[in-house]
Amino acid sequence: MSPHDPTSTALRLPVQTPEHGHACGHDHGHHHGPEAHAHAAADPCCAPATQADCPAGACKTNPPPEGTSRVRYRIDKMDCPTEERLIRNRLEALPGVVQLDFDLLQRELTVYHRLDQPQEIAAALNKLDMAPSLLEANAPASVLPPALSPRQKGLLAVAGAAAVAAEVIAWSSGQEASWMVMALAALSVLSAGLPTLKKGWIALRNLTLNIDFLMSIAVAGAVAFGKWPEAAMVVFLFAAAEAIEALSLERARNAIRALTAMAPETAEVKAGEAWQTKPVAEVDVGSRIRVRTGARVPLDARVASGRAALNQAPITGESLPVDKQAGDLLYAGSIVADGVVEASVTASAGDSTLARIALAIQSAQSQRAPTQRFVDQFARCYTPAVVVFAIAVAILGPLLSGGDWNSWLYEALVMLVIACPCALVVSTPVTVVSGLTAAARRGILIKGGVYLEGGRLLKAVALDKTGTLTRGKPALSDAIPLGAMPIAQALQIAASLDDRSTHPVAQALVAGWREQQPGATVMPVDDFGVLQGRGVKGSVAGQLWHLGNHRLAEDIGVCSAALEARLAILENAGKTAIVLCDAAGPVAVFGVADTLRPESAQAVAALKALGVEPVMLTGDNPATAQAIAAQLGIKDARGNLLPQDKQAAVAELHARYGSVGMVGDGVNDAPALARANIGFAMGAAGTATALETADVAIMDDDPRKIADFIRLSRRTAAILKQNIALALGIKAVFFALALSGVATLWMAVFADTGASLLVVFNGMRLLRETSLRQTPRICPPGLTVAQRS
Numbered sequence: 001m002s003p004h005d006p007t008s009t010a011l012r013l014p015v016q017t018p019e020h021g022h023a024c025g026h027d028h029g030h031h032h033g034p035e036a037h038a039h040a041a042a043d044p045c046c047a048p049a050t051q052a053d054c055p056a057g058a059c060k061t062n063p064p065p066e067g068t069s070r071v072r073y074r075i076d077k078m079d080c081p082t083e084e085r086l087i088r089n090r091l092e093a094l095p096g097v098v099q100l101d102f103d104l105l106q107r108e109l110t111v112y113h114r115l116d117q118p119q120e121i122a123a124a125l126n127k128l129d130m131a132p133s134l135l136e137a138n139a140p141a142s143v144l145p146p147a148l149s150p151r152q153k154g155l156l157a158v159a160g161a162a163a164v165a166a167e168v169i170a171w172s173s174g175q176e177a178s179w180m181v182m183a184l185a186a187l188s189v190l191s192a193g194l195p196t197l198k199k200g201w202i203a204l205r206n207l208t209l210n211i212d213f214l215m216s217i218a219v220a221g222a223v224a225f226g227k228w229p230e231a232a233m234v235v236f237l238f239a240a241a242e243a244i245e246a247l248s249l250e251r252a253r254n255a256i257r258a259l260t261a262m263a264p265e266t267a268e269v270k271a272g273e274a275w276q277t278k279p280v281a282e283v284d285v286g287s288r289i290r291v292r293t294g295a296r297v298p299l300d301a302r303v304a305s306g307r308a309a310l311n312q313a314p315i316t317g318e319s320l321p322v323d324k325q326a327g328d329l330l331y332a333g334s335i336v337a338d339g340v341v342e343a344s345v346t347a348s349a350g351d352s353t354l355a356r357i358a359l360a361i362q363s364a365q366s367q368r369a370p371t372q373r374f375v376d377q378f379a380r381c382y383t384p385a386v387v388v389f390a391i392a393v394a395i396l397g398p399l400l401s402g403g404d405w406n407s408w409l410y411e412a413l414v415m416l417v418i419a420c421p422c423a424l425v426v427s428t429p430v431t432v433v434s435g436l437t438a439a440a441r442r443g444i445l446i447k448g449g450v451y452l453e454g455g456r457l458l459k460a461v462a463l464d465k466t467g468t469l470t471r472g473k474p475a476l477s478d479a480i481p482l483g484a485m486p487i488a489q490a491l492q493i494a495a496s497l498d499d500r501s502t503h504p505v506a507q508a509l510v511a512g513w514r515e516q517q518p519g520a521t522v523m524p525v526d527d528f529g530v531l532q533g534r535g536v537k538g539s540v541a542g543q544l545w546h547l548g549n550h551r552l553a554e555d556i557g558v559c560s561a562a563l564e565a566r567l568a569i570l571e572n573a574g575k576t577a578i579v580l581c582d583a584a585g586p587v588a589v590f591g592v593a594d595t596l597r598p599e600s601a602q603a604v605a606a607l608k609a610l611g612v613e614p615v616m617l618t619g620d621n622p623a624t625a626q627a628i629a630a631q632l633g634i635k636d637a638r639g640n641l642l643p644q645d646k647q648a649a650v651a652e653l654h655a656r657y658g659s660v661g662m663v664g665d666g667v668n669d670a671p672a673l674a675r676a677n678i679g680f681a682m683g684a685a686g687t688a689t690a691l692e693t694a695d696v697a698i699m700d701d702d703p704r705k706i707a708d709f710i711r712l713s714r715r716t717a718a719i720l721k722q723n724i725a726l727a728l729g730i731k732a733v734f735f736a737l738a739l740s741g742v743a744t745l746w747m748a749v750f751a752d753t754g755a756s757l758l759v760v761f762n763g764m765r766l767l768r769e770t771s772l773r774q775t776p777r778i779c780p781p782g783l784t785v786a787q788r789s
Helices: 034-042 048-053 081-091 119-127 150-173 179-192 194-205 211-224 228-260 353-365 370-401 405-418 422-441 449-457 487-498 504-516 550-555 561-572 600-609 622-632 643-657 670-675 688-693 704-739 745-768
Strands: 069-075 097-103 108-113 132-135 266-271 274-279 288-291 301-311 322-324 335-345 444-446 460-464 470-481 526-531 535-540 543-548 576-582 585-596 613-617 636-638 660-664 678-682 696-698
Touching (some): 069 119, 081 097, 081 194, 119 132, 150 179, 179 194, 179 228, 194 211, 194 228, 211 228, 211 405, 228 745, 370 405, 370 422, 370 449, 405 704, 422 444, 422 704, 470 487, 470 504, 487 543, 504 576, 550 576, 561 576, 561 622, 600 622, 600 704, 613 643, 643 660
Parallel strands (some): 460 660, 660 678, 678 696
Antiparallel strands (some): 069 108, 069 132, 266 274, 301 322, 301 335, 444 696, 526 535, 535 543, 543 576
C-alpha cells in the first residue's frame, strides 16, 4: 500500500486529511468499501461467527465440507503411511464419513462426517487395533510418549541377539532346521515380530495390501521352506528399521514442538500493588505483566513502561535483538536480552501469535502436497500390480523356464516384500514437514505443502510498494532554502508550526528537525490555524507564516516558475513537497518521502537472480512509482491502482508469465492476493487476519524472504525428486536381483526398510539447512563489482 493509495487503512499514511493539507495535487479520500473486505466474505476463517471453530489457516487451505461435523482422535498406533492407508480403507467405506485429514507426526486423525453419533468411527478404529483417543475440536497438539519404550528396546535387543545366533549356528553347522536354530528363530519372531504379525492379520481381514501383510506372508513362507534363520533375520531387520524410522519421525516432531512451544507456562502478573506468578492460562487480556532480562515473554502484550531489547527469532526469524519501548508489541516466546518491561496483555495464551503459528503448522501438515497426492495414487496401483506380477512369477516361472517350484515361490516371496511402497509414500510427508519447519524457523509461515511446492514455479512476483519495499513511514528527505534565511532556522519555524499536528507528514517533518537539531525546542506559535486540504498557518515571533502544499502557495499568490520547478523535482522523485512562506514569499521547500527499506534492493536483485520478474503495484501516482522502481531496478512499475486494478494486473501477469505471486498486507490487497497463485502477507507477526488470509506469511518486514521462500521451495522439490528416484531405483535393482535368483528375503527387507530410512534422512536434511539466502552484491549505478571491491 502507499500514502496515496485510496485503499490504505488508517494505519497507513494518508496523503490528506481535513486536519492537515500537505499533499500536493488532487484530493484523495479513503475508501473502506466492499473491495477492502472482499476476502472476508470468501474466507470463512475471516468471519467472526466462525473464528472460534477455525484454526489459523485451516479453513483457507482445507475447508471442511459443508454441513459436516468434525471429530478428532489421537491414534497411538498410527506412525506411518501403512496405518494411514488401512484407516482410509476402513473409514472411507462408512456411510456418512466425508473427509479424512491425517497428521502422522502428531498421530492425529480428523474426520468430517454427517453421522448423528460418531461412536461408529471409534468402533471401526478399535477393530483395527489403533487405540483411538477422542480429542477436543480445537485442543492443541498433545504430547506423545517416546517413540520406543524401554520394554520395546529390550525386546528388540533380544530379537537381534537371537537372530544373529541362529544365523551363526546354521552357517557353522549347515543345519537350518536344527532344534537350536528353530528355538532361537522362534524367540526372535516372538520378541520382535508379534506386532507385525498381528497387523498383518488385521490387514488381511480388511483386504488391504500393506507391508505388515506382506511381511507376515514372507515370514510364514520362510518357515514353510525351512529357512528359520532367514525368517528370524527378516523379522529383526524389519523391526529395527521401523524403530529407527519412528525415532527419525520423533526427531521431526520434536523440531516442530521446539519451534512452537516456546512460551513459558507462568507469567509475573500485577495484582494490586504486588506481583504474583500465575499460569498463563489464567491471565486475562488487559492484565499487566512484567518480563525481566533473560526471561521469555509469556503472552502477546503491548509495552506500557520500560525499555528492552528482545530476541524475536522464534517468531520473526530476525537474527538481531529488536528494541522495544512504550507502545510496541511483544510476542509470546520472544526473549528479553536486556532490560525490564511492563506490558498489558493483548491476547490470551490460546490466541497468541505463537499459538497461531503452531495451529497453522499443525494444519499445514494435514494438507497433502501435489507430489504426495501423486505418490499416493501411484502406490495404490503399484502394490497390487507387483503382487499380481509376483503371483505370475510363482506360477509361470516353473512352467515357462523350468526349475524348482520352491525356488520360484521363494523369489515370488522376495518380490512381495519389495512390492511395499513404504519408502515411496513416506518420502513426501517427511520432506514437506521438514521444509515447513525450516521455513518457520526463519520467520516464513507456509500454510501447506501445496504452497511449499508451488513456490518453485513462480515466474513473476507483484510487490506492493508501501510496507513491502518501503518502510511505510514518511521521513524528512529534503530541506532546500529559497532565500537568505539559513535552512536550520527555516526548518525550526516549520517544525514549530507542524508540532501541533498529528498528520504523519507533519510528524515526519518535526522528527527530521529533531534529528538535525537535538535538544532544540519549538518556538511559540500564535494564531495557529488549519487550512483544510492545503496546510497550516501561524505567527512566530510576531510574523505570519504559511506552511503547506502547492495549492496553498497558489492560493496566497506566491507561486512562481522557479518554485514550480523546485516542486516538480521533488514530486517527480516520488516525494511530498511542502512550502514555507512568509509575507514576502517562499522561504524554503521541504521534501517528505516514504523511505526505501535497506533490504529492498537486495530482495529485488535476489528475485532477478532466481529468474523471477519483480513487478511493483501501487496506488501512488505513476511518477512516484517510477522513481521508486528506478532506485530498485524494477522495470515494470504500475501506479494509480485501486484494489480491482491490482487484481486485474495480477491476472494479466498470470496470463503472461504463468505462475505469479502477490505480496501485500494480507487485508487491503485481498482481491489481488486471492487472484495470485501464492499470496504473501508481509509483517504478519501479531496480525491475526494476515496469518489467516495469506498462503505464505512473512512474520517480519524483510522482503528478502520472498526469494528465500522460492529457494526453499526449489530445494524441497529437488529432495522430493531425489527421494522418489531412490525409492524406485532401489526397488528396480532388487527386482532384477530377484528375477535372476540372487536376492534373498532378508536382502529384500533390507532394501525396503533401508530405502525408507534413506528417504527419511534425506528429507530431514532440510531441517539442518543453516541458510537459505545467497545475498547478491548490489553495486551503485555505473560501478562494476570489481571496481567496488
